Amino acid sequence: MEDKYITLAHGNGGRFMRELIDSVFVRHLANPGLDVHADAVTLPLLGKELMFTTDGFSVQPLEFPGGDIGSLAVHGTTNDLAVAGAIPRYLSLNAFIEEGLEVAQLERIVISLAQAAQEIDVQVVAGDTKVVPRGNGGGLYLATTGIGVREKQLSLALNRIMPGDAILVSGSVGDHGTAVMLAREQFGLKGSLKSDAATVLPLTKMLMDYSGLRFMRDPTRGGLATVVHEISQFTGHTVRLHQQQIPVRPQVQSVCEMLGFDPHYLACEGRVIAVIDNAQADDALEAMRQHPTALEAALIGYVEEGGGHVVLETELGGERILEELEDDPLPRIC
Amino acid sequence: MEDKYITLAHGNGGRFMRELIDSVFVRHLANPGLDVHADAVTLPLLGKELMFTTDGFSVQPLEFPGGDIGSLAVHGTTNDLAVAGAIPRYLSLNAFIEEGLEVAQLERIVISLAQAAQEIDVQVVAGDTKVVPRGNGGGLYLATTGIGVREKQLSLALNRIMPGDAILVSGSVGDHGTAVMLAREQFGLKGSLKSDAATVLPLTKMLMDYSGLRFMRDPTRGGLATVVHEISQFTGHTVRLHQQQIPVRPQVQSVCEMLGFDPHYLACEGRVIAVIDNAQADDALEAMRQHPTALEAALIGYVEEGGGHVVLETELGGERILEELEDDPLPRIC
Numbered sequence: 038m039e040d041k042y043i044t045l046a047h048g049n050g051g052r053f054m055r056e057l058i059d060s061v062f063v064r065h066l067a068n069p070g071l072d073v074h075a076d077a078v079t080l081p082l083l084g085k086e087l088m089f090t091t092d093g094f095s096v097q098p099l100e101f102p103g104g105d106i107g108s109l110a111v112h113g114t115t116n117d118l119a120v121a122g123a124i125p126r127y128l129s130l131n132a133f134i135e136e137g138l139e140v141a142q143l144e145r146i147v148i149s150l151a152q153a154a155q156e157i158d159v160q161v162v163a164g165d166t167k168v169v170p171r172g173n174g175g176g177l178y179l180a181t182t183g184i185g186v187r188e189k190q191l192s193l194a195l196n197r198i199m200p201g202d203a204i205l206v207s208g209s210v211g212d213h214g215t216a217v218m219l220a221r222e223q224f225g226l227k228g229s230l231k232s233d234a235a236t237v238l239p240l241t242k243m244l245m246d247y248s249g250l251r252f253m254r255d256p257t258r259g260g261l262a263t264v265v266h267e268i269s270q271f272t273g274h275t276v277r278l279h280q281q282q283i284p285v286r287p288q289v290q291s292v293c294e295m296l297g298f299d300p301h302y303l304a305c306e307g308r309v310i311a312v313i314d315n316a317q318a319d320d321a322l323e324a325m326r327q328h329p330t331a332l333e334a335a336l337i338g339y340v341e342e343g344g345g346h347v348v349l350e351t352e353l354g355g356e357r358i359l360e361e362l363e364d365d366p367l368p369r370i371c
Numbered sequence: 372m373e374d375k376y377i378t379l380a381h382g383n384g385g386r387f388m389r390e391l392i393d394s395v396f397v398r399h400l401a402n403p404g405l406d407v408h409a410d411a412v413t414l415p416l417l418g419k420e421l422m423f424t425t426d427g428f429s430v431q432p433l434e435f436p437g438g439d440i441g442s443l444a445v446h447g448t449t450n451d452l453a454v455a456g457a458i459p460r461y462l463s464l465n466a467f468i469e470e471g472l473e474v475a476q477l478e479r480i481v482i483s484l485a486q487a488a489q490e491i492d493v494q495v496v497a498g499d500t501k502v503v504p505r506g507n508g509g510g511l512y513l514a515t516t517g518i519g520v521r522e523k524q525l526s527l528a529l530n531r532i533m534p535g536d537a538i539l540v541s542g543s544v545g546d547h548g549t550a551v552m553l554a555r556e557q558f559g560l561k562g563s564l565k566s567d568a569a570t571v572l573p574l575t576k577m578l579m580d581y582s583g584l585r586f587m588r589d590p591t592r593g594g595l596a597t598v599v600h601e602i603s604q605f606t607g608h609t610v611r612l613h614q615q616q617i618p619v620r621p622q623v624q625s626v627c628e629m630l631g632f633d634p635h636y637l638a639c640e641g642r643v644i645a646v647i648d649n650a651q652a653d654d655a656l657e658a659m660r661q662h663p664t665a666l667e668a669a670l671i672g673y674v675e676e677g678g679g680h681v682v683l684e685t686e687l688g689g690e691r692i693l694e695e696l697e698d699d700p701l702p703r704i705c
Contacts, residue, residue, distance in 0.1 A: 050592030050638075051696030074529055074605060076588060077424035077455035077519065084418060090411035091463035091516060093501040121411035129425035131514035133467065163516070167427040169703070175507035180465035182425060182497070182516035185411065195408055254410060258384025271408060304384075362385030369503070 043138045048168025061144050062132075062164060065151040070127065070162035078162045080127060082186065088123040090114060091182040097369045099146060099176050101220040103213075103232030104306070106179055107150030112234050112306055113257065113371060114181040115159055119241040120253040120309060122193045123185030128154065129163035130181055135174025146177065157236050159183070189245050195271040197251040200342035203318035204276065205311045207240055207331040208233060209284040210261045211303030215292050217370045226295075230288045235307030240331055247321050249314025256310055257371055259362045262301040264310050265347050266361050268340070275344030278359070280351050282337045301349070302362050304370045312340065377472045382502025395478050396466075396498060399485040404461065404496035412496045414461060416520065422457040424448060425516040431703045433480060433510050435554040437547075437566030438640070440513055441484030446568050446640055447591065447705060448515040449493055453575040454587040454643060456527045457519030462488065463497040464515055469508025480511065491570050493517070523579050529605040531585040534676040537652035538610065539645045541574055541665040542567060543618040544595045545637030549626050551704045560629075564622045569641030574665055581655050583648025590644055591705055593696045596635040598644050599681050600695050602674070609678030612693070614685050616671045635683070636696050638704045646674065 038060040046053040063073055072078050092113045099106045115125035130150070134143065154161055212233040219228045237255055244250050256264045261283070265276040285293075285300045293300045307330070313321050318336055325334035347359040372394040380387040397407055406412050426448045433440045449459035464484070468477065488495055546567040553562045571589055578584050590598045595617070599610040619634045627634045641664070647655055652670055659668035681693040 045702050046698040049696070049698055049702055050594075050597055051698060053697065054592075074601070075455060076451040077422040077457060077517075079521070080421040080423050082421055087414040087416055087421075088411040089414050089461065089463065089497050089518070091465055091497045091499050093465040093467055093499045093514070095467060095501045095503050117410040121409060123411060127423065129423065129516045131425055131427040131465065131516075133427060133429060133512050133514075163423050163425045165425050165427045165514070167429045167512070167703075169429050169509055169512070172506065173509040175503055178467050178501070178503070178512065180427070180467075180499070180514040180516075182463045182465075182514075183411075184423070184518075187413070258388075260384075263384055267408070362383070363387065364380040364383055364385060368379050368383055 038140060041140055043134050043136055043140060043168060045136050045168055045170060048166060058166060061147055065147045066161045068160045070160045080184065086187040088118055088121055088185045088187055090117040091180065092117060094179040094371055095175060095369050096217060096371055097175060098220050101217045101232055103216055104234035105146050105149050106177060107146035108153040109234055109306060109371060110179040110181045111150055111153035112236055114183040115157055116237045116255045118183050118185035119238045120255050122191060122245055123187050125157060125159045125183050125185045127184045128159055128161045128181050130161050131179065132166045133174060133178040134166060134168050135176050136168055136171040138176055157238050191245055191250060193250065193252050195252055195268065198268060198272050198312050198340055200274055200340050201315050202251055202312050202340045203315045203336055204338045205313060205318065205322055206261065206335055206337050207309040207325055208333045209286045210305055210308065211289045211300035212286060213306040214303030214367050214370045215289045218367050226292065228288050233305050233307040235330060237307060237309045240309050240325065240328060243324060243328065244311055244321060247313060247317045249317040250311060252312040254310050256305050256308055258304055260302045260304055261310065262359045263362050269345050269347050273345045275341040275346045275348060276338060277341050277348045277350065278338035280349050282335050284333045284335050301359060303367065306371065372474060375474055377468050377470055377474060377502060379470050379502055379504060382500060392500060395481055399481050400495045402494045404494045414518065420521040422452055422455055422519045422521055424451040425514065426451060428513040428705060429509060429703050430551060430705055431509060432554050435551045435566055437550055438568035439480050439483050440511060441480035442487040443568050443640060443705060444513040444515045445484055445487035446570055448517040449491055450571045450589045452517050452519035453572045454589050456525060456579055457521050459491060459493045459517050459519045461518045462493055462495045462515050464495050465513065466500045467508060467512040468500060468502050469510050470502055470505040472510055491572050525579055525584060527584065527586050529586055529602065532602060532606050532646050532674055534608055534674050535649050536585055536646050536674045537649045537670055538672045539647060539652065539656055540595065540669055540671050541643040541659055542667045543620045544590065544639055544642065545623045545634035546620060547640040548637030548701050548704045549623045552701050560626065562622050567639050567641040569664060571641060571643045574643050574659065574662060577658060577662065578645055578655060581647060581651045583651040584645060586646040588644050590639050590642055592638055594636045594638055595644065596693045597696050603679050603681050607679045609675040609680045609682060610672060611675050611682045611684065612672035614683050616669050618667045618669050635693060637701065640705065
């Protein structure tokens with residue numbers, strides 16, 4: 038493709054659009070299941086129990102330390118399948134591209150997306166691009182929809198959570214939200230922090246071996262606090278977290294103190310929160326800590342009968358209620 | 372929901388987002404398969420042969436005579452499944468909502484989307500919303516991803532097309548593109564023309580009964596000309612169309628003459644182009660004309676051995692080559 042920047046003609050169904058799709062998308066995403074000449078593709082999934090999910094991405098900036106909107110679009114959606122107990126198999130990809138986006142940047146992002154998909158053996162088999170006029174787009178928005186296969190019979194759901202269950206987190210919280218914020222020039226901050234954006238599939242596969250596993254979730258928008266809120270709201274039980282046990286990187290802590298944020302509400306894109314029968318919690322925690330992506334996994338709290346609150350026990354022995362997030366201080370982190 | 376306009380807080384993973392999702396999306400889209408508390412939903416499709424497709428929507432204006440971006444998001448994606456020979460079953464929905472969008476308009480669009488889905492017995496089972504800052508969004512972009520089930524063994528594909536095959540169109544071309552354009556105030560034109568946006572599922576189901584059916588497609592971006600171009604490019608054969616046989620509404624013709632457009636390149640959103648063994652073409656055409664959505668169906672041309680062009684025989688007996696679309700005069704019609 039000769040053009041250096043995206044123009045409206047790249048979205049209009051003609052030759053320019055075909056060239057964009059062939060030279061940027063198909064070139065990097067090519068796989069046996071992708072057929073750009075078909076209106077719909079056949080999925081060879083006969084006899085499988087299927088799971089389905091979708092996610093949209095409008096992160097700003099499009100590229101940030103530790104990831105970009107392309108890899109994020111793979112991790113976000115496939116992580117949703119993984120925490121639901123499925124093995125991701127197929128993705129569709131929608132791109133809303135703003136007129137004026139540099140083609141080289143788009144290509145870097147598509148390459149990153151393709152690599153993330155390949156890493157977890159997921160195929161992008163359907164796609165669509167739209168080009169929106171300059172000033173109507175934020176550069177690039179992506180949406181991915183995923184199909185996964187449930188291979189084990191363990192059923193995971195909020196309604197399986199019981200008082201006494203332990204809550205595990207696979208690593209430090211708030212890295213992604215903080216890294217994206219540091220990448221925005223408007224804050225005038227710099228740091229070496231990287232996003233935690235990554236696949237959680239190896240971890241969720243491992244955790245699925247525990248019969249006492251009740252529920253898993255990846256704490257994205259709204260962070261850890263929002264996940265435990267959903268648990269307490271749905272179950273009517275209280276979630277009690279021990280602040281000292283919650284892993285928070287020093288850089289994340291500093292940025293939060295400087296700007297008045299609470300790291301418990303900041304997004305992760307490569308962590309798992311798992312609720313598990315307390316009798317299996319120590320074993321599961323030990324197994325997680327053996328895994329390169331969960332070296333800092335921690336048992337951060339318990340579900341308590343009744344109440345329906347989220348209580349954070351502070352380091353000094355006090356406690357406070359973690360309220361439901363009303364307005365995220367860091368929009369567009371995914 | 373009390374707010375009159377969408378704010379960034381409606382996208383930030385907290386209480387406001389939950390209220391928006393509950394009061395606008397879940398309220399109208401509720402169905403047994405939709406579970407907003409799950410990261411991914413199970414699809415009860417064991418033993419079915421599945422087809423998969425996706426489409427993005429950035430039409431401007433969001434509401435136009437004959438449809439809106441909501442119903443279009445259902446028709447566009449389910450029509451892609453239908454022309455591929457599948458019965459649409461499940462959809463996912465992504466919404467990129469611009470800060471400042473009127474909640475009442477969003478709700479009208481979601482209601483329209485829900486009605487379109489209900490009409491063809493398709494369930495929206497997964498969804499995601501993102502709110503983008505004012506000036507970064509064009510009001511609303513949607514993406515839908517569809518899963519369908521192939522119920523008949525007839526395989527449809529470009530490589531089944533043979534010289535001598537007839538080309539049918541289910542109704543007038545260019546209505547959607549023209550109606551959307553008339554709805555844009557910038558053109559200063561008014562008219563009673565409505566978009567043809569609608570489901571093509573009843574028609575495609577009927578056409579699937581013909582063993583000689585080779586290929587179907589809905590002529591959206593780039594219109595009829597772009598579909599026949601893909602046929603000629605893929606097969607290496609010439610497609611010869613008879614201009615007099617191609618149904619074009621008088622209002623579409625007038626607007627095209629006034630503005631210098633060619634209706635063969637303008638989008639439809641509720642038409643089917645079918646390539647069929649000529650021996651069954653008359654029967655199939657007759658059957659289409661009995662159907663309320665294809666009263667004006669027509670046999671518009673044939674596939675000819677070799678050449679690889681698209682030839683339009685004009686009313687005066689001349690002929691011209693229909694070139695591949697380079698740049699659509701009407702962007703953002705879907």
